[in-house]
Amino acid sequence: MVKMYLNSIFTDPERTAKLIEIAKNSLQPLLEGAIMNTIPLTIISFIVGIILAVLTALARISSVKIFQIIARVYVSAIRGTPLLVQLFIIFYGLPNIGIIINPFLSAVIGFSLSVGAYASEIIRAAILSIPKGQWEAGYSIGMTYSQALKRIILPQAAKVSIPPLSNSFISLVKDTSLASVVLVTEMFRRAQEITAANYEFLLVYSEAALIYWVICFFLSIIQGFLEKRLDRYVS
Amino acid sequence: MISINGLYKQFGQLEVLKGIDLNVEKGKVVVVIGPSGSGKTTMLRCLNVLETPTKGVISIESQQLDFSKAVSKKNIASFRRLTGMVFQNYNLFPHKTALENVMEGPVIVKGESKVAARKKAQSLLEKVGLGDKIDYYPAQLSGGQQQRVGIARALAMEPEVMLFDEPTSALDPELVGEVLKVMKDLAGEGMTMIVVTHEMRFARDVADEVIFMDGGVIVERNKPEEIFTNPKEERTRKFLNMIQ
Ligand SMILES: Nc1ncnc2c1ncn2[C@@H]1O[C@H](COP(=O)(O)OP(=O)(O)OP(=O)(O)O)[C@@H](O)[C@H]1O
Ligand SMILES: [Mg+2]
Numbered sequence: 001m002v003k004m005y006l007n008s009i010f011t012d013p014e015r016t017a018k019l020i021e022i023a024k025n026s027l028q029p030l031l032e033g034a035i036m037n038t039i040p041l042t043i044i045s046f047i048v049g050i051i052l053a054v055l056t057a058l059a060r061i062s063s064v065k066i067f068q069i070i071a072r073v074y075v076s077a078i079r080g081t082p083l084l085v086q087l088f089i090i091f092y093g094l095p096n097i098g099i100i101i102n103p104f105l106s107a108v109i110g111f112s113l114s115v116g117a118y119a120s121e122i123i124r125a126a127i128l129s130i131p132k133g134q135w136e137a138g139y140s141i142g143m144t145y146s147q148a149l150k151r152i153i154l155p156q157a158a159k160v161s162i163p164p165l166s167n168s169f170i171s172l173v174k175d176t177s178l179a180s181v182v183l184v185t186e187m188f189r190r191a192q193e194i195t196a197a198n199y200e201f202l203l204v205y206s207e208a209a210l211i212y213w214v215i216c217f218f219l220s221i222i223q224g225f226l227e228k229r230l231d232r233y234v235s
Numbered sequence: 236m237i238s239i240n241g242l243y244k245q246f247g248q249l250e251v252l253k254g255i256d257l258n259v260e261k262g263k264v265v266v267v268i269g270p271s272g273s274g275k276t277t278m279l280r281c282l283n284v285l286e287t288p289t290k291g292v293i294s295i296e297s298q299q300l301d302f303s304k305a306v307s308k309k310n311i312a313s314f315r316r317l318t319g320m321v322f323q324n325y326n327l328f329p330h331k332t333a334l335e336n337v338m339e340g341p342v343i344v345k346g347e348s349k350v351a352a353r354k355k356a357q358s359l360l361e362k363v364g365l366g367d368k369i370d371y372y373p374a375q376l377s378g379g380q381q382q383r384v385g386i387a388r389a390l391a392m393e394p395e396v397m398l399f400d401e402p403t404s405a406l407d408p409e410l411v412g413e414v415l416k417v418m419k420d421l422a423g424e425g426m427t428m429i430v431v432t433h434e435m436r437f438a439r440d441v442a443d444e445v446i447f448m449d450g451g452v453i454v455e456r457n458k459p460e461e462i463f464t465n466p467k468e469e470r471t472r473k474f475l476n477m478i479q
Contacts, residue, residue, distance in 0.1 A: 131326075133322060133324060133326040134326060134328065136285050136320075136322070136326065137320075137322065137326035137327070137328065137388075139283075139285060139315065140283055140285065140315065140318075140319070140320035140322075140389070141319075141339065141340035141344060141388065141389070141391075141392050142312060142315050142316045142340060142344040142345075142392060143340075143343065143344055144308075144312060147343055147344070151339065151343055152328055155330050156329065156330055159330070
């Protein structure tokens with residue numbers, strides 16, 4: 001099989017030319033999918049998710065029981081169920097009770113909830129990793145809880161959480177391919193559409209994979225750069 | 236000016252302070268000594284309300300907290316401003332420069348303008364001998380320098396009393412002197428101070444009074460020359476023999 005496929009490419013100039021043509025023609029719709037949907041979906045979901053994550057982390061460490069419980073249940077439910085199933089519930093399930101949400105927004109909700117739950121654990125751990133003496137130093141100069149949190153604890157926790165959060169961001173880029181199942185025409189759905197017409201699955205899906213790889217590769221370079229910068233001031 | 240009456244502190248089942256009574260007059264320096272676990276740190280932390288006493292009354296100047304009753308957060312916050320705390324391990328804010336560490340309280344808590352706070356912070360850092368290090372981050376400073384920033388940070392809030400919890404015990408021996416000198420100068424300016432320390436030289440030279448604590452109570456208090464040469468209590472004598 002493999003031999004046949006390779007043979008067909010390298011020995012048949014006409015076939016080679018056709019494949020190159022398909023690859024070229026696919027590139028534009030794939031990149032369009034990436035730029036119009038994959039990337040915005042990633043960025044919007046990540047920002048909303050991080051806000052949710054900070055709130056959840058604060059609820060988890062707060063002394064108010066009910067906040068703690070809500071946060072725990074949320075994190076547990078999201079982490080204990082597949083993202084794919086969550087997306088199906090939001091997009092295909094909710095219309096049954098009259099809530100109809102468009103594909104892009106459904107995906108944003110699904111991914112934000114997911115980032116919110118996973119990142120809240122990262123942020124909570126980062127907050128707890130800041131020595132108790134930092135809170136006390138803040139209190140000792142008269143700060144309130146929220147002043148100490150905002151001025152002393154969160155800036156330090158942010159530094160600690162940037163490396164794991166950038167990993168989450170890179171994972172999210174890849175996870176957005178799941179949005180194809182709720183009809184968002186992000187890059188992977190574009191690939192599916194192209195292959196539906198020409199049956200060149202191996203070529204087109206590999207091309208999509210390559211684009212994901214390039215995006216993630218650049219992100220990991222930025223991540224390395226960020227971490228180096230942050231290292232400068234951390235004791 | 237500071238008075239502590241019937242101060243008790245319990246951690247779960249463990250009773251750490253068992254009825255502390257203490258008065259300190261304005262401008263006096265009191266050194267607290269005593270074996271490990273005797274409750275020295277806990278007493279200072281109660282004065283700064285980093286720990287909530289189980290019961291007892293603390294008053295400084297005109298403000299009073301009675302811990303037999305519920306105490307409001309607002310009262311605690313305003314009471315805290317009367318005391319400046321210097322920690323054993325400095326607890327400087329690592330993401331802020333020396334200057335920013337000192338400015339933080341005046342700007343954020345007191346709402347002073349940045350310009351005024353910067354000016355004050357600068358002169359405080361000069362006072363503790365760090366005028367040339369104001370833009371350094373804590374990680375770039377030695378332990379002794381960090382502790383002097385810690386002192387300046389507490390002073391910036393213009394407290395009535397300065398509380399020191401073993402301010403030199405985390406320092407290399409050659410760095411102890413520079414911190415003690417700053418404290419000595421401060422005492423010379425008439426600052427009221429309560430200092431937990433094992434530096435007996437400092438106690439002898441600077442303290443108006445030395446307090447010996449053991450097992451959560453004040454066992455003995457006296458002038459330094461008295462307590463060091465002629466301790467009245469057996470427990471004090473044993474402790475002094477042990478450390479000298
Ligand atoms: N947060 C806490 N929870 C439980 N026990 C505590 C707590 N803080 C202090 N203790 C206990 O209280 C006792 C007194 O502690 P404290 O730190 O006041 O002693 P100290 O006189 O400062 O000792 P050292 O010279 O070692 O610093 C110790 O037995 C200690 O274990
Ligand atoms: Mg102690």
